Amino acid sequence: MFCPNCRSEYVEGITECAECLVPLVAELPPEETTEYAYEDFVTLETYHARHEAELQKSVLEANGIEAVIESDDAGGAGPALAFTRGVRLLVHKDDIQKAQEIFQDLEAVQEEPIAAEFPPEEETETP
Numbered sequence: 001m002f003c004p005n006c007r008s009e010y011v012e013g014i015t016e017c018a019e020c021l022v023p024l025v026a027e028l029p030p031e032e033t034t035e036y037a038y039e040d041f042v043t044l045e046t047y048h049a050r051h052e053a054e055l056q057k058s059v060l061e062a063n064g065i066e067a068v069i070e071s072d073d074a075g076g077a078g079p080a081l082a083f084t085r086g087v088r089l090l091v092h093k094d095d096i097q098k099a100q101e102i103f104q105d106l107e108a109v110q111e112e113p114i115a116a117e118f119p120p121e122e123e124t125e126t127p
Ligand SMILES: [Zn+2]
Pocket: 003, 004, 005, 006, 007, 008, 017, 018, 019, 020, 021
C-alpha cells in the first residue's frame, strides 16, 4: 500500500498514511518525472563566495543529495555581483532536512576539539 501524497510504502493492513492522513492506494500513479522540478528547490544557505557554495554542494552530493548553485554572478564572470547578492545553494525541499543534518554533523565534528568537555565544576580546593 502506498500513500498517494508522499509516496511512502506501507505494509498490508495499514489504510491511512500516518504522515498525510490520507487513504492509501494499492498502486501509485506513474511518476510524472524522475527529475526534480526546479520550483521544488529551496534555498539551503546563502554564501558570499561561489567556492564556498561549491564546497558544500560537493559535500551534499557525496551524501546523495542533489544540489544546485544559483548566483547572480553570471557563472563567475562578475564576482562583485556575487558578493553583494550572494550565492545560493539550493536543495530539493524533500532533501532539506537531510542536508541540514549533514551540515550540523559537519559542524559538530569541526567544533569538537574546541568544545572539549570539561569536568563539572568542582572547586573544592578552596583553601
Ligand atoms: Zn503520506
